[in-house]
Amino acid sequence: MNIFSKDKLPELSKDILDKITKVVGVNGILINSTDMEPYLKESRGIFVGNSPAIIRPKSTTEVAAVVNICSEHKVAMVPQGGNTGLCGGGIASGEIIINLERLNKVRDVDPYNYTMTVDAGCILAELQKTAEENSRYFPLSLGAEGSCQIGGNLATNAGGTAVLRYGNTRELTLGLEVVLPNGKIWDGLKSLRKDNTGYNLKQIFIGSEGTLGVITGAVLKLFPIPLERQTSFVALKNLETVIELLSKARLASADTISTFELIPRIGLDLSLKHFPGTVDPMLDKHEYYALIEFESGSKNSGLNLVMERFLSEAHEEELLVDAVICQSVNQREQMWFIREGMVLAQSLEGASIKNDVSVPISKVPEFIHRANTVLSNYFPGIRPIAFGHIGDGNIHYNLQQPIGADNEKFLSRWHDITDMVVEIVDDLKGSFSAEHGIGMFKVNELLKYKSAVEIELMQNIKKSFDPTGIMNPGKIL
Ligand SMILES: Cc1cc2nc3c(=O)[nH]c(=O)nc-3n(C[C@H](O)[C@H](O)[C@H](O)COP(=O)(O)OP(=O)(O)OC[C@H]3O[C@@H](n4cnc5c(N)ncnc54)[C@H](O)[C@@H]3O)c2cc1C
DSSP states (O other): OOTTOSTTSOOOOHHHHHHHHHHHOGGGEEOSHHHHHHHHBOTTSSOBOBOSOEEOOOSHHHHHHHHHHHHHHTOOEEEESSSOOSSSTTOOBSSEEEEOTTOOOEEEEETTTTEEEEETTOBHHHHHHHHHHTTOBOOOOOTTTTTOBHHHHHHTTOOOTTHHHHOOGGGGEEEEEEEOTTSOEEEEOOOOSOOOSSSOHHHHHTTSTTSSOEEEEEEEEOBOOOOEEEEEEEEESOTTHHHHHHHHHHHHTTTOEEEEEEEEHHHHHHHHHHOTTOOOSSSSOOSEEEEEEEEESSTTOSHHHHHHHHHHHHHHTTSEEEEEEOOSHHHHHHHHHHHHHHHHHHHHHSOEEOOEEEOOGGGHHHHHHHHHHHHHHHSTTOEEEEEBOGGGTEEEEEEEOOTTOOHHHHHTTHHHHHHHHHHHHHHTTOBSOSSSOOTTTSHHHHHHHSOHHHHHHHHHHHHHHOTTOOBSTTSOO
């Protein structure tokens, strides 16, 4: 029998529910369908699940006691954070949900160690604030930061806008505390930068999407607060020059570059169309733009001169054709609005098939050209929108339905279109999931594109942590 199958897992009985209620109290459990509704579906409504109960423990020992009961009775569980994930990883199909929202305290801030130790249920934006109140900077930043939890960020190894300079959540984590599927607590809350004592267990849990245990706490790295930023919006000569421009920007800024985002003209046009207050930063139209940001830890550091010199040299070398340097906070916000607004503008424009992929940075132009050609031949009139964090080789490769096309008809080609994109990504030794993880959405791709050796290793890891398959079954594997 497949140990990952949910079929053999029993229903939740009243007796088990009573035992769990004793642990978390009546406020710690939701069984009324209206109360449970927000926990059962993801924000876009693509994944809608069901569950007999939402359990909301408020301490690590409560989580451990609940998991212990579930382990004893072989009751399957889905760990859940802010439920902002886009791959259905936190959605239940009959399992109980363990939501960490009440486990939300900052346990300790150590400014001299540049670390903070936090509960897994803390909201990301709150942690950014906590760091700032302690004159430190926590750089993880993404669109859902007002509602996602750090536990969810850890479980999905979240990326976001500052990966180029600070890395993914994986690089921002020094220690973890995890409740294992058998109810034992692993206390790995070390705040060390150096610790060469065998297997690095925390890295196995980071990105494991709740399939190996419930993350209950973490030690996170902090940084000096950037005191100065220089932001520019540049028009590229063509897509090929973007790679050389990025490389030059890294050298020119001594790698204090924090943002390098690709913006295609079609994305800018959609922002201009759907958000009337948006301003086109340049008089002429260009096919591709980049939003570039340098940071410095000190004020009056001469960063403006660094940016100016970089842009002027890049212009002389014909890597770019035009550039605007932001002169105010307001202007910077406008530039970022173009970047962030593109996402919502695509939804307002109609149907969009989204791919979040990565390729080696040097292969970004080749990927975009190849994918555009293949997709345009397959579906005439399709509107490819390639944008995003290309400083990390991460491209949001979205396909907008042809103007006037029937949305449903277009969306019915989702799998064919995604397959074509992923084939090219695979050929370039890229990844079909640069952010967001696998959840239940990309299980087939995982099985198709990972080698047999990798799948076997992953299955063995899963079996050794969760031999009865009760922790988030059906996700990843
Ligand atoms: C507008 C928007 C923008 C986004 N931008 C980005 C982006 O730039 N980069 C990016 O990487 N993602 C992005 N995301 C996706 C999402 O916000 C992230 O994946 C986030 O890290 C998920 O956190 P969450 O608390 O909402 O987790 P959930 O959605 O609740 O869960 C996600 C997964 O983590 C597991 N999980 C959650 N908490 C725990 C825990 N404590 N222990 C064990 N497992 C757990 C769940 O089982 C599930 O598999 C975006 C989402 C939205 C809606």
